[in-house]
Amino acid sequence: xxxxxxCTQCGAEAVINMPQHRLKLCGEHLVAWAAxxxxxxxxxxxxxxxDERILVAVSGGKDSLALWDILQQLDYASEGLYIHLGIxxxxxxxxxxxxxxxxxxERGLTLHVLNVQAAYGKSVIEAARRRRGGRTCxxxxxxxxxxxxxxxxxxxxxxxxxxxxxxxxxxxxxMNTLHWxxxxxxxxxxLLPAIHPRLARKVKPLVLLYEREMAAYALxxxxxxxxxxxxxxxxxxxxxxxxxxxxxxSQSPGSKHQFYLGFLRARESGLIASDGAADVxxxxxxxxxxxxxxxxxxxxxxLWEMAE
Amino acid sequence: xxxxxxCTQCGAEAVINMPQHRLKLCGEHLVAWAAxxxxxxxxxxxxxxxDERILVAVSGGKDSLALWDILQQLDYASEGLYIHLGIxxxxxxxxxxxxxxxxxxERGLTLHVLNVQAAYGKSVIEAARRRRGGRTCxxxxxxxxxxxxxxxxxxxxxxxxxxxxxxxxxxxxxMNTLHWxxxxxxxxxxLLPAIHPRLARKVKPLVLLYEREMAAYALxxxxxxxxxxxxxxxxxxxxxxxxxxxxxxSQSPGSKHQFYLGFLRARESGLIASDGAADVxxxxxxxxxxxxxxxxxxxxxxLWEMAE
Numbered sequence: 001x002x003x004x005x006x007c008t009q010c011g012a013e014a015v016i017n018m019p020q021h022r023l024k025l026c027g028e029h030l031v032a033w034a035a036x037x038x039x040x041x042x043x044x045x046x047x048x049x050x051d052e053r054i055l056v057a058v059s060g061g062k063d064s065l066a067l068w069d070i071l072q073q074l075d076y077a078s079e080g081l082y083i084h085l086g087i088x089x090x091x092x093x094x095x096x097x098x099x100x101x102x103x104x105x106e107r108g109l110t111l112h113v114l115n116v117q118a119a120y121g122k123s124v125i126e127a128a129r130r131r132r133g134g135r136t137c138x139x140x141x142x143x144x145x146x147x148x149x150x151x152x153x154x155x156x157x158x159x160x161x162x163x164x165x166x167x168x169x170x171x172x173x174x175m176n177t178l179h180w181x182x183x184x185x186x187x188x189x190x191l192l193p194a195i196h197p198r199l200a201r202k203v204k205p206l207v208l209l210y211e212r213e214m215a216a217y218a219l220x221x222x223x224x225x226x227x228x229x230x231x232x233x234x235x236x237x238x239x240x241x242x243x244x245x246x247x248x249x250s251q252s253p254g255s256k257h258q259f260y261l262g263f264l265r266a267r268e269s270g271l272i273a274s275d276g277a278a279d280v281x282x283x284x285x286x287x288x289x290x291x292x293x294x295x296x297x298x299x300x301x302x303l304w305e306m307a308e
Numbered sequence: 309x310x311x312x313x314x315c316t317q318c319g320a321e322a323v324i325n326m327p328q329h330r331l332k333l334c335g336e337h338l339v340a341w342a343a344x345x346x347x348x349x350x351x352x353x354x355x356x357x358x359d360e361r362i363l364v365a366v367s368g369g370k371d372s373l374a375l376w377d378i379l380q381q382l383d384y385a386s387e388g389l390y391i392h393l394g395i396x397x398x399x400x401x402x403x404x405x406x407x408x409x410x411x412x413x414e415r416g417l418t419l420h421v422l423n424v425q426a427a428y429g430k431s432v433i434e435a436a437r438r439r440r441g442g443r444t445c446x447x448x449x450x451x452x453x454x455x456x457x458x459x460x461x462x463x464x465x466x467x468x469x470x471x472x473x474x475x476x477x478x479x480x481x482x483m484n485t486l487h488w489x490x491x492x493x494x495x496x497x498x499l500l501p502a503i504h505p506r507l508a509r510k511v512k513p514l515v516l517l518y519e520r521e522m523a524a525y526a527l528x529x530x531x532x533x534x535x536x537x538x539x540x541x542x543x544x545x546x547x548x549x550x551x552x553x554x555x556x557x558s559q560s561p562g563s564k565h566q567f568y569l570g571f572l573r574a575r576e577s578g579l580i581a582s583d584g585a586a587d588v589x590x591x592x593x594x595x596x597x598x599x600x601x602x603x604x605x606x607x608x609x610x611l612w613e614m615a616e
Contacts, residue, residue, distance in 0.1 A: 177485055178556065178563060180570035182579040240559060244552060248486065251548060255486060262488035271490040273579050 016216045020254035027220040031073075034217045037208045038070045045190040047203040052158035054078040055200070057148055058103075058111070060096030060226040062218040063163030065103050067206055069221055071161070072107065078161070080104055081151050083144055084115040086123025089231040099226045112155070114147055120304065131306055136232045139303065146300035149290055152200035159201040167211035169204065170260045171241035186274050189264070196282050196291035210256065211242075324524045328562035335528040339381075342525045345516045346378045353498040355511040360466035362386040363508070365456055366411075366419070368404030368534040370526040371471030373411050375514055377529055379469070380415065386469070388412055391455050392423040393448060394431020397539040407534045420463070422455055428612065439614055444540045447611065454608035457598055460508035467509040475519035477512070478568045479549035494582050497572070504590050504599035518564065519550075 005014040007026035014024035025033055041047065048054055054071060058064040058080045071078045082100040087093045097113065104111035117123045128139035148160045169188070176184040192202040206214065218225055233239065248255045266272050282291035285298035292298035297305070313322040315334035322332035333341055349355065356362055362379060366372040366388045379386040390408040395401045405421065412419035425431045436447035456468045477496070484492040500510040514522065526533055541547065556563045574580050590599035593606035600606035605613070 178567050178570075180567075180574040180579065182574060182577065185579065244556065248552065259486050259488075262486075266488040266490060269490065271488065271493065271581050273581070 015220060016213065018210070018213065020210075020249075020257055030213070030216060030220055034066075034209060034213060035070050035073050038067075038205045039074055041190060041205050041208045042074075042203075045203075045207075047161075047191055047205055048076070048159045048201070050076060052077070053156065054159050054161050054203075055112075055148070055152050055155060055157040056080050056161045057144075057163070058082055058100045059163070060099035061163070062223065062225045062227075063165050063168075063206060063211075063214050065100070065163075065223050065225050066214050066218045066221070067161060067163040068103070068109070069107075069223060070217075071205070072109070078109075079155070079157075080109060080111040081148065081160075082111055082113045083147050084113060084117070085140060085143070086115075086117045086125055087230065087232070088125075090228065092226075092228060092231060095228070096226045099224060102224060112151060114151060116143065116147070127303060131303060137236065140232070142299055142303060146288075146290065146298070149199055150288075153198050157200055159203050161203050161205055163206055163214075164204040165206045165209050165211050165214050166256055166260055167242055167245065168238070169207055170245050170256045171238045173260055173263055174241045174245060175237055182273075185272055186267070196284070198284070198290050207260070208257075323528060324521065326518075326521065328518075328557075328565055338521070338524060338528055342374075342517060342521060343378050343381045346375075346513045347382055349498060349513050349516045350382075350511075353511075353515075355469075355499055355513055356384070356467045356509070358384060360385070361464065362467050362469050362511075363420075363456070363460045363463060363465040364388050364469045365452075365471070366390055366408045367471070368407040369471070370531065370533045370535075371473050371476075371514060371519075371522050373408070373471075373531050373533050374522050374526045374529070375469060375471040376411070376417070377415075377531060378525075379513070380417070386417075387463070387465075388417060388419040389456065389459050389468075390419060390421045391452055392421060392425070393451070394423075394425045394433055395538065395540070396433075398536065400534075400536060400539060403536070404534045407532060410532060420459060422459060424451065424455070435611060439611060445544065448540070450607055450611060454596075454598065454606070457507055458596075461506050465508055467511050469511050469513055471514055471522075472512040473514045473517050473519050473522050474564060474568055475550055475553065476546070477515050478553050478564045479546045481568055481571055482549045482553060483545050490581075493580055494575070504592070506592070506598050515568070516565075 005017060005024050006012070007014045007029055008022075008024050009029045010026060012026040012028075015027050016030055017024045023033070054076055056064065056068045056071065056078050058068060060082070068078060068080055080100065082097055084093050084097055101111055101113070103109075124140050124143050125136065127143065128136040131139060151157075152160050172184075173188060176188065190204045190207045194201045245256050245259070263272070267274060282293045284290070285292045285301055286296045287301040288298060290298050290300070294302070313325060313332050314320070315322045315337055316330075316332050317337045318334060320334040320336075323335050324338055325332045331341070362384055364372065364376045364379065364386050366376060368390070376386060376388055388408065390405055392401050392405055409419055409421070411417075432448050432451050433444065435451065436444040439447060459465075460468050481496060484496065498512045498515045502509045553564050553567070571580070575582060590601045592598070593600045593609055594604045595609040596606060598606050598608070602610070
């Protein structure tokens with residue numbers, strides 16, 4: 001008696017079981033299905049069109065490289081951006097850059113690399129260290145957003161795409177919900193519009209896909225990605241929240257999906273208020289020209305001045 | 309070297325540590341503190357006044373008996389209501405009635421008892437069994453609400469008080485949030501106003517107290533309560549949700565408190581919409597005179613007709 005799991009679509013040996021979709025898929029059909037779900041997210045949330053150039057923020061991890069791979073499959077005009085943050089632990093930043101570069105080279109794709117130390121005189125870690133009370137992850141997020149906006153603007157890209165999957169978004173949503181963080185709850189979305197001429201639209205085309213689906217996709221497509229997590233992410237609340245959600249998911253398949261998509265619908269229906277603040281146009285930073293809501297200088301330029 | 313935990317207020321041996329309040333309390337101070345928190349909830353949410361008569365719905369469990377005990381401590385005019393549901397498993401309903409009666413007798417309090425089988429010709433369990441697809445817990449909830457409203461109306465009580473504690477409310481909130489149940493999210497509250505002449509106000513004076521605080525309170529006050537859970541509640545999603553929340557709480561003390569009270573504030577601030585439907589006055593049931601939103605007969609009378 002055979003216990004081989006069979007692909008729902010063709011009967012070949014399946015590589016993944018997705019009880020929340022009542023689907024088991026072989027490698028070939030998983031690749032096609034992940035592309036279809038990505039296309040669905042692009043269409044449903046109006047992320048971008050085939051006339052636009054997309055800058056994919058790649059970290060060297062499975063999600064962002066798989067996203068880039070899928071956008072190529074779907075014939076979108078995309079280039080990559082790798083930001084070298086200067087994280088030395090086990091050569092994290094160097095190893096990640098190599099993985100991203102190898103991925104691009106093997107496929108003849110264009111990868112832009114920005115080395116924070118080389119471009120700005122110090123690494124993110126140094127900047128975070130000199131800033132009193134600044135948690136590394138929040139400083140890093142700030143720096144990455146600044147650089148992504150700069151590179152998108154200078155390269156004339158219409159949108160910046162990141163590899164956030166459904167688990168990432170559901171984890172952030174759970175943390176924000178446990179604290180009823182109004183500002184975040186009213187904004188978290190697959191698309192953040194460009195509300196300033198120097199800002200690019202931010203899009204998350206993988207929001208309909210689970211993390212384990214992305215891992216299986218990367219495996220099937222033989223994407224040689226970095227498995228190591230960022231050493232600074234250890235103990236991050238988002239990792240904790242993912243564990244909680246996976247527990248809920250295993251008790252009741254589809255819970256993560258329902259939680260995140262139900263949230264988007266609840267905001268659309270008016271159950272959760274949308275953020276009026278997003279409609280107020282930001283000012284322009286006197287130093288870098290990017291938007292600021294915090295005075296003359298944007299948060300990035302203030303950080304860099306402080307850390308000088 | 310002594311490892312005895314000391315009361316923050318008097319230095320005596322403490323019986324409970326409440327890290328979320330940075331408090332350790334001895335029995336005496338726990339009793340006073342629980343009463344103070346109950347008074348705080350009564351005042352903050354405008355639950356009732358000392359001129360009003362309160363009907364306490366007692367199940368024989370720790371929360372409802374402790375609530376009754378606290379209301380006596382605080383000099384509110386309260387009487388009890390025990391509803392015998394006809395749950396035979398290990399004599400659940402009989403044992404619970406005895407505990408409630410003993411509690412009342414020992415303190416010279418008035419307990420009203422309504423036996424569903426005697427009053428309506430069949431038990432809740434029989435009614436649920438005859439109703440296709442009706443889950444026992446939802447049928448039971450419906451019957452209890454009907455009877456509480458009837459007894460409060462006939463006895464001229466201003467409000468019905470139930471022993472829901474913060475863990476109960478946070479668990480229901482988590483389930484409703486995971487599904488973004490708009491109708492429930494816009495209504496869940498420590499006070500449900502009487503929106504029909506035959507409805508009593510529903511109030512939950514223990515919403516600021518954790519379940520483990522109530523258990524310690526019952527122990528200190530030597531309340532002889534029924535520990536057995538209702539046999540039909542096994543595997544209920546609310547029990548599962550409590551486990552999840554306790555995990556989050558142990559990781560980050562105060563999370564349950566913050567989650568539930570943050571939710572109430574979020575609704576007050578308009579982040580979450582309030583239910584407009586509550587403003588529409590209901591119709592009156594042609595058979596029992598209680599409100600109905602579902603046609604000529606209320607849900608209770610339809611259930612009873614169906615089960616005849």
